[in-house]
Amino acid sequence: MAKAGKQNRQDVVEKATNLYWEKGFHGTSMRNLQDVIDMRPGSIYAAFGSKEGLFKEALQYYTQQGFAQLTALKSTTGSPLKGLKAFVEMAVIDSQDSAPSGMCMLAKTISELTEENAELLAEAKSLLHKIELSFAATFIEAQAFGEVDKEKDAKQLARSLQIQIMGLRTYTRVNNDNKAIKEMIDTLFLAFSDVKK
């Protein structure tokens, strides 16, 4: 492939991402992938090297899409903090029904894999760290915007948000009580925007 067959590389990676996201690394077979992305083994191996190689690219694509969404939401809401909140609501609530899995794909990967797939594990950790950095950057923007108390440590807020998202997404898979979850997110962001008067 490379130079565009019926579909370009991004379409293929997106389909693979959705399957891996739903079923996990070990739960997805190369034959599952062949069916979904409509490519024969030889082409897949020529383009991605291995099951691990394609998974790694899927992790990267997933993360990149997340960045794009956060950026878009900050723009459409016209505010860093509102954008961030919309992003969390989307990830925690909306994705339970519409996404391949209610889980964050990176958290799911970190939960699933062991040192037997050290490189993929490291990649997932690294990407999650980058997301945390972008949360921190968003909090700093929000502070400049006057939405968040400037006394607060953006890094600490980002870490805390990361933990909340992971917890909420897992919990929502167990007990999908939309109303209660929505309230918890509201409370969480009220705490973030607790500007000293």
Added chain:
Amino acid sequence: MAKAGKQNRQDVVEKATNLYWEKGFHGTSMRNLQDVIDMRPGSIYAAFGSKEGLFKEALQYYTQQGFAQLTALKSTTGSPLKGLKAFVEMAVIDSQDSAPSGMCMLAKTISELTEENAELLAEAKSLLHKIELSFAATFIEAQAFGEVDKEKDAKQLARSLQIQIMGLRTYTRVNNDNKAIKEMIDTLFLAFSDVKK
């Protein structure tokens, strides 16, 4: 087996639990299990029926051990809330190094499995719910003990704790910063014990 060979049923289930906990359902093969529990296929199938049957028993054993630990910690600390906090510290911090996986085995299962293993998924959800109920019961004890504000809703506290634990355990696998995590747990329990003066 059943009537005790070289090892009794509980020893076998414990070994299986630790392997499943580390590698997950799909990441564990029956041959991995055969090696670890030192039983031949025929005996395993006679005793547990299938890979799924043994996994289900592992989930139950894991949960039962958790209940036992919480009960023990409440007893040794002489306080419901202190026992609960010790339990969380153990689960979030200590288990990162000593346990088969830093993750909660139930959360890991819920993250990994799909409707292809509906029965196991339902079992994991049900067991997590039972744990939440026991958290709620502990908060009620703590209220009677004067450790927690009686105005607060024990069910809501339990839900919130469940979410925090899931988030913290996943996060700690990514970024094992013991000091910061310890502080977050302290802060969390300070909020729980925020009795009106």
Added chain:
DNA sequence: TAATATCTTGAACGATCGTTCAAATCCAGT
């Protein structure tokens, strides 16, 4: 000790795993 009931063994099953590669196909430049 012989007969019987119970449990354990491990070879073997068909299915599926991740991966390879020679052959077929496609496409660009002449």
Added chain:
DNA sequence: ACTGGATTTGAACGATCGTTCAAGATATTA
């Protein structure tokens, strides 16, 4: 239209998957 390189195909590989079951070993009863 022809050629040569790039791409795609799909049969096939050895390994491993979850599972079965006849045969052997062990424990129990008479």
